[in-house]
Amino acid sequence: MSVRIKICGITRVEDALAAVALGADMIGLNFYPPSPRSLTLEHAQEIRHAIGRRCEVVGVFVNADREYIAERLGALRLDLLQFHGDEDEAALAHWPVRTIRAVRLRGEPPADLITRTRADYVLLDTFHPQLFGGTGKTCQLDGLKDLDLSRIFISGGLTPENVAEAAALRPYAVDVASGVESAPGIKDRLKLRSFIVNAKPTR
Numbered sequence: 001m002s003v004r005i006k007i008c009g010i011t012r013v014e015d016a017l018a019a020v021a022l023g024a025d026m027i028g029l030n031f032y033p034p035s036p037r038s039l040t041l042e043h044a045q046e047i048r049h050a051i052g053r054r055c056e057v058v059g060v061f062v063n064a065d066r067e068y069i070a071e072r073l074g075a076l077r078l079d080l081l082q083f084h085g086d087e088d089e090a091a092l093a094h095w096p097v098r099t100i101r102a103v104r105l106r107g108e109p110p111a112d113l114i115t116r117t118r119a120d121y122v123l124l125d126t127f128h129p130q131l132f133g134g135t136g137k138t139c140q141l142d143g144l145k146d147l148d149l150s151r152i153f154i155s156g157g158l159t160p161e162n163v164a165e166a167a168a169l170r171p172y173a174v175d176v177a178s179g180v181e182s183a184p185g186i187k188d189r190l191k192l193r194s195f196i197v198n199a200k201p202t203r
Helices: 013-022 041-051 066-076 163-167 189-199
Strands: 004-007 026-030 056-061 080-083 098-105 121-126 152-154 173-176 181-183
Touching: 004 189, 013 026, 013 041, 013 189, 026 041, 041 066, 056 066, 163 173, 163 189
Parallel strands: 004 026, 004 173, 026 056, 056 080, 080 098, 098 121, 121 152, 152 173
Antiparallel strands: none
16 A cells, blocks of 8 residues: 555645645644644634545644543544644543654654554654744654554655655655645645655556
């Protein structure tokens, strides 16, 4: 099966529709208020309504209260929850949908990274002292070549130019936000198209 593609940080209905039409398997809706890609619940509902069930929708949260997450999970019928902060393992437990644990790497990932977490998937991102995702900093791929990536999302600085290299490692998914934007939260259709074509060259 070819690598899945997640377009994260969607803020506009037209960008969500474009991503789905071009072949994205998932879109990410950000609920971390300091982020320029953060959405209100009402705005997120507009996007969800527009795309229906044509792709999976991931809610992205950073150190959020369980009640806050649960409200959005129910209102938006989210397919997955992504925990992108400093949440402990208890925060990932007992959800009715699949979960993604984001790990912000300072170097190579530890060998037991996947087995340590309760999450269904692990998203590898690059570390930034102030930011949780969307930094544009490139993930180092060399350290991933000997790992089982069947439950891994590769993220961090992916662009249309380098996504083929990441996809060749056969992860579960590749994840992009800033790499297909013309401005924070504004997706560029040509970059979206190139990213998806390059990640799935057999399409």
